[in-house]
Amino acid sequence: MAFKFFENPVVKWVEYRMPVFSFLDHSLGSSYPTPKNLNYWWNFGSLAGMILVIMIVSGIVLAMNYTPHVDYAFESVERIMRDVNYGWLIRYIHMNGGSAFFICVYIHLFRGMYFGSYKEPRELLWIIGVFILLAMMATAFMGYVLPWGQMSFWGATVITNLFSAIPFVGDSIVTLLWGGFSVDNPTLNRFFSLHYLMPFVIVGLVVFHIWALHMHRSNNPLGIDVKGPEDMIPFHPYYTVKDLFGMGVFMLIFMFFVFYAPNFFGEPDNYIKANPLVTPPHIVPEWYFLPYYAILRAFTTDFFLYQIVSLGGFLMSAKLAGVLAMFASILLFLLLPWLDRSKVRSNRFRPINFWFFWIFFLDCLFLGYIGGKPAEGSFIIMGQIATTYYFAHIILIIPIVSILERPKPIPESISSAVTAAGH
Amino acid sequence: MSDTANPAAGISDEEEKSRRDFLIVATSVVGGLGTALAVWPFVHSMNPAKDTLALSTTEVDLSPIEEGQSITVTWQGKPVFVRNRTAAEIETARSVKAADLIDPETDEARVQKAEWLIMVGVCTHLGCIPLGQKAGEPKGDYDGWFCPCHGSHYDTSGRIRKGPAPLNLPIPAYEFLDDSIVKIG
Ligand code: HEM
Ligand code: FES
Numbered sequence: 001m002a003f004k005f006f007e008n009p010v011v012k013w014v015e016y017r018m019p020v021f022s023f024l025d026h027s028l029g030s031s032y033p034t035p036k037n038l039n040y041w042w043n044f045g046s047l048a049g050m051i052l053v054i055m056i057v058s059g060i061v062l063a064m065n066y067t068p069h070v071d072y073a074f075e076s077v078e079r080i081m082r083d084v085n086y087g088w089l090i091r092y093i094h095m096n097g098g099s100a101f102f103i104c105v106y107i108h109l110f111r112g113m114y115f116g117s118y119k120e121p122r123e124l125l126w127i128i129g130v131f132i133l134l135a136m137m138a139t140a141f142m143g144y145v146l147p148w149g150q151m152s153f154w155g156a157t158v159i160t161n162l163f164s165a166i167p168f169v170g171d172s173i174v175t176l177l178w179g180g181f182s183v184d185n186p187t188l189n190r191f192f193s194l195h196y197l198m199p200f201v202i203v204g205l206v207v208f209h210i211w212a213l214h215m216h217r218s219n220n221p222l223g224i225d226v227k228g229p230e231d232m233i234p235f236h237p238y239y240t241v242k243d244l245f246g247m248g249v250f251m252l253i254f255m256f257f258v259f260y261a262p263n264f265f266g267e268p269d270n271y272i273k274a275n276p277l278v279t280p281p282h283i284v285p286e287w288y289f290l291p292y293y294a295i296l297r298a299f300t301t302d303f304f305l306y307q308i309v310s311l312g313g314f315l316m317s318a319k320l321a322g323v324l325a326m327f328a329s330i331l332l333f334l335l336l337p338w339l340d341r342s343k344v345r346s347n348r349f350r351p352i353n354f355w356f357f358w359i360f361f362l363d364c365l366f367l368g369y370i371g372g373k374p375a376e377g378s379f380i381i382m383g384q385i386a387t388t389y390y391f392a393h394i395i396l397i398i399p400i401v402s403i404l405e406r407p408k409p410i411p412e413s414i415s416s417a418v419t420a421a422g423h
Numbered sequence: 424m425s426d427t428a429n430p431a432a433g434i435s436d437e438e439e440k441s442r443r444d445f446l447i448v449a450t451s452v453v454g455g456l457g458t459a460l461a462v463w464p465f466v467h468s469m470n471p472a473k474d475t476l477a478l479s480t481t482e483v484d485l486s487p488i489e490e491g492q493s494i495t496v497t498w499q500g501k502p503v504f505v506r507n508r509t510a511a512e513i514e515t516a517r518s519v520k521a522a523d524l525i526d527p528e529t530d531e532a533r534v535q536k537a538e539w540l541i542m543v544g545v546c547t548h549l550g551c552i553p554l555g556q557k558a559g560e561p562k563g564d565y566d567g568w569f570c571p572c573h574g575s576h577y578d579t580s581g582r583i584r585k586g587p588a589p590l591n592l593p594i595p596a597y598e599f600l601d602d603s604i605v606k607i608g
Contacts, residue, residue: 154551158572161550176466180475182500190469277495277502279552283572297573300587301525317589319548375574 025236027214033232034239035220037414041115042218042239043246044108049206050247051101056199058094059143066146068192070185073148074273092262098140099265100254102288105133113336114357116345117219123337125212130333132205137289139198142191144286145183149270154283156183156191162296165320182276222417223345224410231414282374290371291364296326297375298387305388325387332394339394342402349408353401360393480608482600485539493556495544498607502552503595504544504568505605508579513537515566516580526591530580533594541597541605542581546570548588553577568592 005011011021025031065084067076080087109129112118118126145156160177164170179186217226226232233239257264265287269280285293299306299322301313306321316324332339347354363386370383411417434442481498483505488494493506508516516530534540546553548570554560555568555577563569563576565584570577575586582591597607 158549158551161548164550176470178471179469180471180500184500186472186475276500277497277552279572281571283551297587300574318587319589322587374571380574 029236030234032235034235036233037220039221041111044104046243047250048104055097058090061090068189077147092258096257114347116223118337119345121216128209135202142195145191148274150272150280151267151270153274162323165323227413284372291367292326294367294371294383295329295387296322298383303384339398340402344407349410352405356397363389482606486603502544504542506540508538508540512579525583533580542592542594547590548575
């Protein structure tokens with residue numbers, strides 16, 4: 001098949017001048033060998049890529065009818081919903097696409113953690129992934145401001161105010177972000193400009209991500225290196241078909257939400273136009289930010305972790321500590337390849353780390369739950385416990401377990417593991 | 424390298440090399456500095472524009488505000504709380520020792536006239552608007568204002584007493600034009 005294709009005179013003509021087809025064939029085609037034992041957790045990278053395309057296409061069409069001005073933004077989105085042909089569909093795709101993007105990327109990330117994909121020689125691949133996550137967060141945050149509802153406005157106010165915690169220059173930075181003395185028209189304008197730009201920055205980062213991936217190729221559920229051709233199959237047609245199948249399943253679920261529960265992930269308050277003089281009683285960010293929000297709010301003056309990191313309140317305010325902790329909760333992932341000293345990648349062969357992985361996963365879900373609750377009573381205490389555990393897991397548990405644990409014997413090769421299992 | 428040295432001018436290889444090193448460093452520094460400076464206009468264009476900066480002031484008529492009542496006015500796009508405090512509120516505000524507070528400040532330093540508390544109604548934590556202006560709203564543990572966003576409690580002088588906010592509610596510049604008119608800003 002591939003053979004005939006490359007004999008086509010037009011293909012030959014292009015290939016001689018720019019070898020784009022063989023480049024694709026080596027990247028995603030029959031000339032790209034892939035471990036033969038990848039399971040469905042390996043579908044979420046290509047799913048995330050597909051959603052990125054969906055977001056860009058739907059976003060560009062939305063921008064044709066959207067007006068970035070405090071007096072018109074809310075109305076222009078309502079006009080998209082009511083008057084623009086299929087405007088409701090395109091906006092609901094964009095709105096739910098944001099959530100779907102984070103679902104896929106979070107699964108993708110925990111997949112990497114479970115199977116040890118961040119370890120040597122894929123550290124840089126992992127690091128680029130963390131930067132993609134940060135860029136996505138910035139993009140989604142600014143996008144959420146654009147419809148200029150109450151949550152848009154107050155979410156933007158709370159998050160931009162985070163920077164005022166920085167000593168000395170904090171207030172100047174916040175003024176610079178706002179272009180004024182509060183979140184206002186200049187803020188909305190620049191957020192629109194940057195929201196349009198950032199997805200293309202993400203595309204750039206994805207190119208680097210894939211480049212790094214193709215250097216040492218995919219990890220696999222066993223976490224062992226491929227030993228030879230018997231451990232591999234060509235990407236096309238095996239994984240092109242599998243990825244396409246995954247996309248089909250994903251689209252069924254995604255379009256269910258778009259058509260039948262389009263506001264499931266949203267906040268009703270964002271259908272109220274922004275009012276700078278009335279704070280909604282309960283400000284919550286979008287669901288994908290809730291765990292970080294819980295970490296931010298855990299830092300009160302009486303939280304023992306705050307007392308420790310600030311040397312009894314001497315070094316920094318609880319506000320600054322909360323902000324630093326929130327950023328650290330993601331930035332610490334950058335160090336994961338070095339915090340985890342175990343040579344064994346996959347948790348299938350790590351009997352102790354296996355359990356800690358799942359406890360950490362539940363802890364993240366629990367932080368998300370707390371982040372959506374008001375900061376009062378027992379929610380504060382529970383948030384502080386979950387926050388402490390979060391950092392203890394990354395900074396203490398991972399390194400200690402990786403040194404003390406005795407892994408189970410790992411298979412000789414991917415092929416031998418399969419034959420041993422009787423296939 | 425010897426063919427690039429200039430024997431006619433009596434310049435040795437060594438001298439030639441250090442001359443080039445100097446030129447490379449000098450051009451890099453000037454070029455780098457110039458590029459760095461060129462970034463500033465782009466950054467500064469994002470700071471408040473002149474029209475945004477144009478000083479705005481707000482005048483407030485205090486006469487309709489009865490004792491124990493508050494109103495909210497807008498100044499520079501931000502809410503300003505104006506409260507006609509009761510004698511009991513002033514009393515509680517003045518009975519605490521400033522040194523014991525998170526952000527130590529006496530009540531006397533925060534008002535020009537004891538009954539009129541005028542402050543920017545923006546929580547110093549992350550910028551929400553605290554509740555407590557209207558009757559029936561929660562006023563927090565210290566009977567002043569309560570920020571629902573992350574649970575900051577302010578006292579009857581607008582000072583932070585409990586919760587994540589680091590500072591007291593700020594006092595804007597203001598002056599009494601006469602007994603019942605105050606100019607903020
Ligand atoms: C990384 C990809 C992207 C993400 C994660 C993202 C995320 C978001 C989110 C969460 C919203 C708020 C939705 C709502 O509540 O209404 C939004 C709105 C918007 N986005 Fe994007 N976006 C992306 C790409 C783009 C692109 C490439 C454009 C092209 C200009 C764009 C244009 C818009 C516009 C005009 C709105 C306002 C209309 C609306 O609120 O529905 N987006 N975006
Ligand atoms: S903004 Fe008021 S407590 Fe956080």
